[in-house]
Amino acid sequence: MLASLHSILQDVNNIRRLDQLLSQVVRRIKEATSSDACSIYLENVERECYVLEAAAGLAETSVGKVSLKKNEGLVGLVCRREESLNLENLFEHPCYQRMKDLKDDHLPGFLGVPIIHFRKVLGVLVVRQRWKRYFNEDEVAFLQTISIQLAGAVAHAQMLSNKSASGQVNNQNQTITGIPGSPGVAVGVALVVYPAADLDAVPDRQVVDIDAEITVFQKALSEVRADIRRLMVRLSSVLAPEDRALFDAYLLMLDGGGLVDRTIERIQKGSWAAGALRDTVNEHAHFFEEIEDPYLRERADDIYDLGRRILLSLQSGKRKPLEYPKHTILVGEEVSAAALAEVPVERLAGIVSANGSRSSHVAILAHALGIPAVVGAINLSVGKMDKKNVIIDGYRGCFYPSPSAAMRSEYKRFADEERELTTELNRLRNKTAQTVDGFRIKLLANTGFSSDISAALACGAEGVGLYRTEFPFMARERFPGEDEQRLIYRVVLDTFSPSPVTLRTLDIGGDKHLSYFPIKEENPFLGWRGIRITLDHPEIFRTQIRAMLRASMGLNNLQILFPMVSHISEVDAALGIVKSVFDELVDGGLHIQRPKTGVMIEVPSAVYQAAELAKRVDFISVGTNDLTQYLLAVDRNNPRVAQLYDSLHPSLLKALIQVTESVAPLGKPVGICGEIVGDPAAAILWIAMGVDNLSMSAFALSRVKQVIRHFTVPQAQEVLAKALQCEDADAIREILSQALEEVGLGYLVRAGK
Ligand code: PEP
Ligand code: MG
Numbered sequence: 232m233l234a235s236l237h238s239i240l241q242d243v244n245n246i247r248r249l250d251q252l253l254s255q256v257v258r259r260i261k262e263a264t265s266s267d268a269c270s271i272y273l274e275n276v277e278r279e280c281y282v283l284e285a286a287a288g289l290a291e292t293s294v295g296k297v298s299l300k301k302n303e304g305l306v307g308l309v310c311r312r313e314e315s316l317n318l319e320n321l322f323e324h325p326c327y328q329r330m331k332d333l334k335d336d337h338l339p340g341f342l343g344v345p346i347i348h349f350r351k352v353l354g355v356l357v358v359r360q361r362w363k364r365y366f367n368e369d370e371v372a373f374l375q376t377i378s379i380q381l382a383g384a385v386a387h388a389q390m391l392s393n394k395s396a397s398g399q400v401n402n403q404n405q406t407i408t409g410i411p412g413s414p415g416v417a418v419g420v421a422l423v424v425y426p427a428a429d430l431d432a433v434p435d436r437q438v439v440d441i442d443a444e445i446t447v448f449q450k451a452l453s454e455v456r457a458d459i460r461r462l463m464v465r466l467s468s469v470l471a472p473e474d475r476a477l478f479d480a481y482l483l484m485l486d487g488g489g490l491v492d493r494t495i496e497r498i499q500k501g502s503w504a505a506g507a508l509r510d511t512v513n514e515h516a517h518f519f520e521e522i523e524d525p526y527l528r529e530r531a532d533d534i535y536d537l538g539r540r541i542l543l544s545l546q547s548g549k550r551k552p553l554e555y556p557k558h559t560i561l562v563g564e565e566v567s568a569a570a571l572a573e574v575p576v577e578r579l580a581g582i583v584s585a586n587g588s589r590s591s592h593v594a595i596l597a598h599a600l601g602i603p604a605v606v607g608a609i610n611l612s613v614g615k616m617d618k619k620n621v622i623i624d625g626y627r628g629c630f631y632p633s634p635s636a637a638m639r640s641e642y643k644r645f646a647d648e649e650r651e652l653t654t655e656l657n658r659l660r661n662k663t664a665q666t667v668d669g670f671r672i673k674l675l676a677n678t679g680f681s682s683d684i685s686a687a688l689a690c691g692a693e694g695v696g697l698y699r700t701e702f703p704f705m706a707r708e709r710f711p712g713e714d715e716q717r718l719i720y721r722v723v724l725d726t727f728s729p730s731p732v733t734l735r736t737l738d739i740g741g742d743k744h745l746s747y748f749p750i751k752e753e754n755p756f757l758g759w760r761g762i763r764i765t766l767d768h769p770e771i772f773r774t775q776i777r778a779m780l781r782a783s784m785g786l787n788n789l790q791i792l793f794p795m796v797s798h799i800s801e802v803d804a805a806l807g808i809v810k811s812v813f814d815e816l817v818d819g820g821l822h823i824q825r826p827k828t829g830v831m832i833e834v835p836s837a838v839y840q841a842a843e844l845a846k847r848v849d850f851i852s853v854g855t856n857d858l859t860q861y862l863l864a865v866d867r868n869n870p871r872v873a874q875l876y877d878s879l880h881p882s883l884l885k886a887l888i889q890v891t892e893s894v895a896p897l898g899k900p901v902g903i904c905g906e907i908v909g910d911p912a913a914a915i916l917w918i919a920m921g922v923d924n925l926s927m928s929a930f931a932l933s934r935v936k937q938v939i940r941h942f943t944v945p946q947a948q949e950v951l952a953k954a955l956q957c958e959d960a961d962a963i964r965e966i967l968s969q970a971l972e973e974v975g976l977g978y979l980v981r982a983g984k
Contacts, residue, residue: 232373235263243380245531246520248513249388253285255520256381261287264370266358268338271346272299272306273354273385281306281354283333288359290334297330304328309343310352315371316343320363335359342366344374348382349609349871353389356381409608410589410873411628413597414910414931416645416982417581419558421632423617424570428543430512430535432564434617436503445495448504451544456485458540481537490515490534505545512538555579560623562616566593576600581623583630585611588873590856590906592742597625598909599683601930605630607873626981645982652978656933660691664936666918668943673924674932675733677904679703684726686929691936694730696852696926697792697904698723700775701738701745709747710771716778728786733829733852733926734779736772736805737765738794742868756866761795761833766804776812780823787824792852797834802847831904833857838886842893851894852926855905859883877960878907884916884954884963891920902926911979912967914938919951934979941974 239259246252253271261269268288272281275298283297299306308326309316321327321341329336340360346353356378358366366374425432438444463478484490490511497507512534519531553573558580561570566584571593579602587593587606597604603625611630622631622642631638664674675696676687687695703719704711711719724732739745740760752758765772776791783789793805806828816823827849832841834857845851855878860867862883865876877883887903894901900923907913909931917925918939927935950970954963971977978984 243384257285257287267361268359270357293332306355309355339363344378346378346382348386407630409605409628412594412604412606413625415603415625418642419560419580420556421560421562421616421619421621424563428539430509433505433509434614437501438503444498454544455540586870588876591868598928607870659933664939670944675926690929690932695732698734713774713778717782720782724786728788733790733792735792762801789826791826792829794831796830797836834861841890845894845897845899850900853903855907879960879963911938915947915950918947
């Protein structure tokens with residue numbers, strides 16, 4: 232049974248069409264378990280029932296016909312129990328319900344295993360036996376193992392075939408719920424971005440000029456043909472005969488036959504070449520996947536490989552550059568900074584990403600650009616979204632792929648109101664961030680791109696609380712040299728002078744990669760990142776510090792911040808390096824003022840040693856993005872656990888209080904610079920905690936200022952006291968929203984006035 236298990240699991244992972252997958256699985260399970268029948272029922276959301284989708288050993292005609300209401304029969308019982316049901320004789324069970332079309336009166340033995348994906352029961356896998364018997368432990372474990380894998384494949388296939396578990400994507404006003412990545416609303420046209428050479432990620436697109444599209448496809452074919460010939464020549468001496476045969480087979484397929492003809496047929500029906508290729512490759516590969524012979528089955532991989540080569544060539548060909556609609560909403564499994572950078576700023580209206588969480592970098596970028604974003608939308612069928620008129624609500628983390636006209640006009644009104652609000656709030660630019668009773672909080676900007684420096688200046692930021700130096704490093708193909716860095720830092724220091732500018736030392740590792748400094752680790756977020764890397768590479772660190780110090784000459788507004796500190800010794804070592812570089816430059820005759828230094832509190836150990844850390848430096852900055860991830864043990868980029876990632880979790884509030892209270896006696900300023908700072912509602916908490924400064928994206932600044940200017944410290948303390956009574960983040964969010972509504976500021980955290 233074990234050998235069958237592996238090969239069935241392979242099928243589950245490889246066969247992409249759901250009907251083929253299910254019929255293959257039931258047939259193979261029946262064989263492997265020597266049972267007399269095997270069947271799969273899946274939920275049909277609209278009809279509110281479970282439908283028999285595949286069967287082996289039962290009447291073939293019953294597939295698609297037999298169905299059970301949710302509260303009916305043993306299938307319904309398995310779903311309600313969310314647990315396997317093993318019966319010696321199902322006919323004696325009170326829940327048994329006879330379905331005559333099934334013709335199963337001779338099969339008393341029953342084992343039903345639920346198919347569950349992310350807590351949601353999708354259906355049931357059933358095996359039946361001709362005689363009365365319980366299935367044994369091995370058989371139960373066998374079916375459970377398959378069912379777990381099958382659940383992922385079913386969910387994925389349903390999504391791709393436009394039938395998400397929650398209904399049809401085409402349903403008007405259907406909501407796809409993700410996580411609020413950046414506030415705001417937008418009505419626009421979806422533009423799907425996808426990684427190169429990934430057939431599954433290719434979206435559906437229609438073309439008008441069919442002949443031109445066929446030419447593009449044929450050009451790609453000849454390029455791949457030429458590539459393969461070149462490869463054959465280059466490898467001729469080392470190629471084994473079977474490999475040569477493989478290349479010959481590739482050439483044959485490229486010269487004509489099913490793969491080429493069927494793709495052209497699809498293009499003739501209006502599909503663009505990439506989409507036509509994707510469907511043809513899948514169709515051909517499935518044919519091989521169905522074959523019993525393992526050698527022939529493996530040929531499916533060759534077809535995928537060839538398909539990817541053609542796709543790559545299609546993508547690298549001289550195709551027209553993408554046309555960006557006036558209100559572009561970028562949609563992707565993952566929306567990269569590069570994809571964002573390609574959209575003209577005035578056309579970019581929103582971002583929807585199937586991956587990511589509140590503090591992943593796509594959310595940070597959206598914040599920085601002041602556009603709404605929904606992230607972690609795992610039920611999104613990305614490939615079906617291209618060119619659709621869509622709506623995004625970044626406050627609630629909702630995406631509407633097929634909104635009605637009424638809904639579109641409602642959201643257009645919200646978007647207009649929001650624009651008005653932004654103009655109104657911009658009037659606060661020169662006003663101080665001070666509570667009604669006179670408590671002053673400095674509002675600073677987070678930056679890292681040259682584009683957001685001017686935005687930060689325009690919104691009235693009183694300096695830069697966090698400049699992520701890794702961003703300019705990430706935008707290059709090698710480490711930037713000292714002078715190159717000096718010029719980059721000089722721009723931001725000069726722009727804000729005499730206000731302070733906090734340059735954070737290189738914070739790579741985790742999810743921030745440099746293409747020219749690859750790091751492969753099992754647990755990158757717990758590994759080599761931030762200060763750990765720069766201390767291990769003093770040559771990188773010293774160059775950066777020297778560039779920062781030289782950039783600050785004559786401006787004297789530099790503050791240096793150390794990221795990812797978990798041990799006191801790291802701060803001592805970093806300070807030692809700063810001192811030594813500083814002394815060297817001063818000894819060399821440069822007039823440089825000693826910079827202020829600070830430590831980021833981003834890991835729990837630093838929370839508990841905040842006072843010891845603060846003693847050594849001039850200021851403290853709490854990075855709630857990482858602190859949330861490490862305190863809650865939730866990867867900030869993993870959509871599977873994104874619902875658990877919340878910087879308003881009560882333990883975060885307690886950690887922040889611990890930091891502010893332990894640093895207060897030292898009189899050193901404490902600031903906060905994670906994404907939660909951009910949430911206007913959270914400002915009430917920071918007032919109550921007596922935080923000295925807040926650093927956020929430029930877009931959020933006036934909203935946060937508006938809140939600060941509407942509360943007194945005792946009022947805020949009352950709200951914090953209530954929040955501390957709460958047991959979860961949702962309850963805290965509710966209390967904060969209510970407090971905002973009470974002072975007439977509810978519109979800051981929801982769509983519409
Ligand atoms: C943080 O962790 O809160 C932070 C501001 O740093 P980054 O998001 O760049 O990791
Ligand atoms: Mg961080």
